[in-house]
Amino acid sequence: xxxxxxxxxxxxxxxxxxxxxxxxxxxxxxxxxxxxxxxxxxxxxxxxxxxxxxxxxxxxxxxxxxxxxxxxxxxxxxxxxxxxxxxxxxxxxxxxxxxxxxxxxxxxxxxxxxxxxxxxxxxxxxxxxxxxxxxxxxxxxxxxxxxxxxxxxxxxxxxxxxxxxxxxxxxxxxxxxxxxxxxxxxxxxxxxxxxxxxxxxxxxxxxxxxxxxxxxxxxxxxxxxxxxxxxxxxxxxxxxxxxxxxxxxxxxxxxxxxxxxxxxxxxxxxxxxxxxxxxxxxxxxxxxxxxxxxxxxxxxxxxxxxxxxxxxxxxxxxxxxxxxxxxxxxxxxxxxxxxxxxxxxxxxxxxxxxxxxxxxxxxxxxxxxxxxxxxxxxxxxxxxxxxxxxxxxxxxxxxxxxxxxxxxxxxxxxxxxxxxxxxxxxxxxxxxxxxxxxxxxxxxxxxxxxxxxxxxxxxxxxxxxxxxxxxxxxxxxxxxxxxxxxxxxxxxxxxxxxxx
RNA sequence: CGGGGCGUAGCGCAGUCUGGUAGCGCGUUCGGUUCGGGACCGAAAGGUCGGAGGUUCAAAUCCUCUCGCCCCGACCA
Numbered sequence: 001x002x003x004x005x006x007x008x009x010x011x012x013x014x015x016x017x018x019x020x021x022x023x024x025x026x027x028x029x030x031x032x033x034x035x036x037x038x039x040x041x042x043x044x045x046x047x048x049x050x051x052x053x054x055x056x057x058x059x060x061x062x063x064x065x066x067x068x069x070x071x072x073x074x075x076x077x078x079x080x081x082x083x084x085x086x087x088x089x090x091x092x093x094x095x096x097x098x099x100x101x102x103x104x105x106x107x108x109x110x111x112x113x114x115x116x117x118x119x120x121x122x123x124x125x126x127x128x129x130x131x132x133x134x135x136x137x138x139x140x141x142x143x144x145x146x147x148x149x150x151x152x153x154x155x156x157x158x159x160x161x162x163x164x165x166x167x168x169x170x171x172x173x174x175x176x177x178x179x180x181x182x183x184x185x186x187x188x189x190x191x192x193x194x195x196x197x198x199x200x201x202x203x204x205x206x207x208x209x210x211x212x213x214x215x216x217x218x219x220x221x222x223x224x225x226x227x228x229x230x231x232x233x234x235x236x237x238x239x240x241x242x243x244x245x246x247x248x249x250x251x252x253x254x255x256x257x258x259x260x261x262x263x264x265x266x267x268x269x270x271x272x273x274x275x276x277x278x279x280x281x282x283x284x285x286x287x288x289x290x291x292x293x294x295x296x297x298x299x300x301x302x303x304x305x306x307x308x309x310x311x312x313x314x315x316x317x318x319x320x321x322x323x324x325x326x327x328x329x330x331x332x333x334x335x336x337x338x339x340x341x342x343x344x345x346x347x348x349x350x351x352x353x354x355x356x357x358x359x360x361x362x363x364x365x366x367x368x369x370x371x372x373x374x375x376x377x378x379x380x381x382x383x384x385x386x387x388x389x390x391x392x393x394x395x396x397x398x399x400x401x402x403x404x405x406x407x408x409x410x411x412x413x414x415x416x417x418x419x420x421x422x423x424x425x426x427x428x429x430x431x432x433x434x435x436x437x438x439x440x441x442x443x444x445x446x447x448x449x450x451x452x453x454x455x456x457x458x459x460x461x462x463x464x465x466x467x468x469x470x471x472x473x474x475x476x477x478x479x480x481x482x483x484x485x486x487x488x489x490x491x492x493x494x495x496x497x498x499x500x
Numbered sequence: 501c502g503g504g505g506c507g508u509a510g511c512g513c514a515g516u517c518u519g520g521u522a523g524c525g526c527g528u529u530c531g532g533u534u535c536g537g538g539a540c541c542g543a544a545a546g547g548u549c550g551g552a553g554g555u556u557c558a559a560a561u562c563c564u565c566u567c568g569c570c571c572c573g574a575c576c577a
Contacts, residue, residue: 265577347537
C-alpha cells in the first residue's frame with residue numbers, strides 16, 4: 001500500500017504506545033488539553049462514540065429497573081473521610097476546592113473522584129423502610145482523579161462515566177445486583193463493542209477502596225495487556241454504616257442497607273481502539289460507529305459528476321432508512337451515511353475514512369450506474385467480505401443491514417482470535433517469567449496460592465498482576481493445582497497479565 | 501512523584517553543539533487541469549521558536565527558573 005507523508009500511523013510492531021496515540025489523533029477522537037494538565041478534549045468523532053455507548057447502556061440500565069439521577073460535583077471533605085478504607089484509597093488523588101466567592105471555605109470540598117459518599121448521605125435521608133428498597137440509581141457524570149500518569153481515554157485526570165448506586169435489604173439481593181450488572185457489562189462489551197472480556201472477581205489488593213468484593217470485566221488488548229473495562233462492587237454495609245443508612249425490615253428490626261456500585265468510563269473508547277484497530281487506523285464495529293457508511297462518488301467530468309451524485313443521494317436516502325438497532329432496544333439506530341463529494345481524488349478519500357474507522361465504504365461510478373450495481377468494501381477483510389465486492393444495487397440495499405451485523409460479528413470473532421492467540425496456560429515459574437520478559441504480556445492462566453504476599457512477589461518480579469479470579473466458565477476450570485510462584489496449593493487458575 | 505526524551509506554521513520535522521534575515525515536507529486558501537487506492541501546475545496565506553527572567557551589540561540557539569506532552573517506574577476506571 002502506498003505510504004505518503006500523510007500516512008503517519010506508526011505500525012503496532014514498531015511502537016505500540018505511539019501507534020495508539022497516532023490512531024486516536026488520526027481518527028480525530030481526542031487530543032490532550034495541555035492547558036489543563038492530564039485532561040483531554042474529546043472531539044466530535046470521539047464524543048459521538050461515547051454518546052452511542054451511553055445510549056445503549058442507558059437503555060440496558062432502564063431495562064433492568066434503574067433510574068437516572070444527578071448528585072453534586074463537589075463533596076464535603078468530611079464525607080470522604082467517613083469510610084476508613086475509602087479515604088485511604090482516594091486521598092492521594094483528590095482535587096480540593098478551598099476557596100470560593102473570594103473567601104476561604106469553612107470546610108473544603110473535594111471534586112468527586114466517585115460518588116459513594118455523597119450518595120450515601122442522601123440514601124440515609126431517603127431510606128427508612130424495606131418498602132423503600134431496592135433503590136436503584138445511576139448517574140452519568142464527570143469525575144476527577146489526580147493521576148500521576150495519563151493517557152488519552154485510558155487514564156485522564158477528568159473522565160466521563162456512569163456510576164450506578166443501589167441499596168438493598170439483604171446481602172443476597174445486593175449480590176444479585178452486582179452480578180446482574182457485571183453480566184450486563186460483559187454482554188454490552190461483547191455484543192455491542194465486539195470486545196471480548198473475561199468476567200471475574202478482583203483480589204483483595206485490586207478491589208475498590210471500601211468494597212467487600214469487586215467484580216470486573218477484563219478486556220484483551222492487541223499487545224497482550226489487559227484493560228479493566230468495567231467494575232461492579234459489593235459494598236456490603238460499609239457505606240451504610242459510615243453514613244447511617246438504616247431501614248426497618250419486615251420483622252420491624254433496624255438494619256443497615258446493603259449497597260452496590262458499578263461503573264464504566266470513557267476508558268471503554270481506549271479499549272475499543274486497542275481491540276480492533278490496525279496499522280491503517282481506527283476500526284469501529286458498526287453498532288458504535290457514528291458514521292456507518294461513506295459513499296465515494298467516482299466521475300471524470302461534470303456530466304458524470306451530476307449523474308453519480310444524484311444516484312448517490314438516492315442510495316443514501318434508502319440506506320438511511322435501515323435500522324441497525326436490536327429488537328429489544330428502546331431507540332432506533334438508523335444508518336448514518338455520508339456522501340464524500342469533496343474535490344479530492346478517490347484514493348485520498350478512502351484513506352481518510354479508513355483512518356476514522358468507518359465500517360462500510362461504497363464506491364459509486366459511471367460503470368456502476370450502467371450495471372445497476374455498487375462497489376462495496378468493509379473496513380477490514382473478514383470472512384464476511386474480503387477486498388471489494390460488486391453487488392447488484394437492489395440486492396445490496398436489501399442485505400446492507402445483514403452485511404453490517406455480520407461484520408460486527410466478524411470483528412468479535414477476530415478479536416476473540418487475537419485473544420486466544422495471546423492466551424496461555426502456564427505451570428512453571430520459568431515459563432511465566434519468559435512470557436512477561438521485557439515489554440511482553442499475555443493472558444496467562446496460572447495457579448496462585450491466594451495470598452497477597454505471593455501476589456506482590458509475582459508483580460515485583462514480572463510486572464504482571466492478577467487481573468481477576470474468573471467466574472465459572474470464564475477460565476480453564478481445570479480444578480486445583482500448585483501455585484506457580486510458591487508451590488503451595490491453589491484452588492484454581494487466575495488470570496494474570498500486565499495491565500493498563 | 502523519581503528516571504529518560506521532547507516542545508520551532510494545522511501535522512511531521514530540520515536548524516540548537518559552533519549566537520548573526522526562521523526553513524523543509526505534508527496540509528490550508530485561490531485559479532486551472534484531474535478523479536475506480538494517498539494527483540499535478542501556478543499563485544498565496546500562515547510562526548510572540550511552550551512561558552518568564554538573565555547573559556550579549558545580537559538568543560530558536562548560551563544560563564536559570566517554570567509549564568506541558570511522551571516513554572519507563574511507583575499510584576490508579
